[in-house]
Amino acid sequence: MSILQSIILIVVLLVLFLLSFKITRQYARAVVFRFGRLSGIRGPGLFFIIPFIDQIVRVDLRIRQLDVPKQTIITRDNISADVDAVIYYHVKDASKAIVEVEDYEAATALIAQTTLRDVLGQNDLDMILSDRETLNQKIQSSLEALTSSWGINVDVVTIRDIALPENMLRAIARQAEAERERRARIILADGEYQASQRMSEAAKLYEETPTALKLREFQNLSEIAKEKNLIVVTNRVDETGQMLGCMKALNR
Numbered sequence: 001m002s003i004l005q006s007i008i009l010i011v012v013l014l015v016l017f018l019l020s021f022k023i024t025r026q027y028a029r030a031v032v033f034r035f036g037r038l039s040g041i042r043g044p045g046l047f048f049i050i051p052f053i054d055q056i057v058r059v060d061l062r063i064r065q066l067d068v069p070k071q072t073i074i075t076r077d078n079i080s081a082d083v084d085a086v087i088y089y090h091v092k093d094a095s096k097a098i099v100e101v102e103d104y105e106a107a108t109a110l111i112a113q114t115t116l117r118d119v120l121g122q123n124d125l126d127m128i129l130s131d132r133e134t135l136n137q138k139i140q141s142s143l144e145a146l147t148s149s150w151g152i153n154v155d156v157v158t159i160r161d162i163a164l165p166e167n168m169l170r171a172i173a174r175q176a177e178a179e180r181e182r183r184a185r186i187i188l189a190d191g192e193y194q195a196s197q198r199m200s201e202a203a204k205l206y207e208e209t210p211t212a213l214k215l216r217e218f219q220n221l222s223e224i225a226k227e228k229n230l231i232v233v234t235n236r237v238d239e240t241g242q243m244l245g246c247m248k249a250l251n252r
């Protein structure tokens with residue numbers, strides 16, 4: 001073997017040696033295929049492969065944000081609304097994410113849109129507007145049931161915005177106004193009922209204690225006197241012959 005051939009051989013071996021070592025970062029894994037078959041998962045850090053025989057696909061394990069675009073849904077009570085959401089997910093099994101589905105990112109995005117429409121369409125509008133937390137959990141559970149076989153874990157689902165038609169917004173405003181008026185009337189009626197109860201109790205007390213009634217009369221006279229009003233007091237006799245007092249106040 002000549003010196004040139006030896007140099008070429010050394011260079012080839014050096015290149016093969018360098019190609020045998022791969023590095024993945026802490027948040028990534030390398031899925032290794034040997035002759036087209038799954039060989040295993042490598043990383044993080046430095047690992048060894050067989051050049052030109054092993055092929056690797058790197059997978060990022062960090063949490064990803066998925067913006068679900070606005071979807072037009074029809075609620076259970078036949079009201080249309082535009083709803084969008086935000087989903088956070090991460091790859092928990094790198095080999096499944098590569099082997100079980102062609103493009104796990106696109107597949108997750110499409111299944112998220114479908115699940116959002118399905119779950120919200122099973123609920124009334126009042127439920128969607130008032131209890132988003134429960135709906136977020138339902139969407140998350142439905143997504144996890146579908147994506148777990150792909151090695152995808154759904155961490156958080158948040159309904160971001162619910163856009164309603166203009167006529168529905170006006171109807172909701174009228175409903176809220178009617179509800180406030182109903183509550184105001186109930187409070188007013190309760191106040192009248194309690195006041196009538198107190199007055200009835202006071203009347204019974206005055207009936208049982210005439211002295212208290214007389215003291216109350218004097219108190220009223222004192223209050224009228226403070227206002228500098230002209231007081232006219234007349235007496236009359238009832239059917240039983242009892243003398244009754246009649247008081248009339250005139251402003252000066």
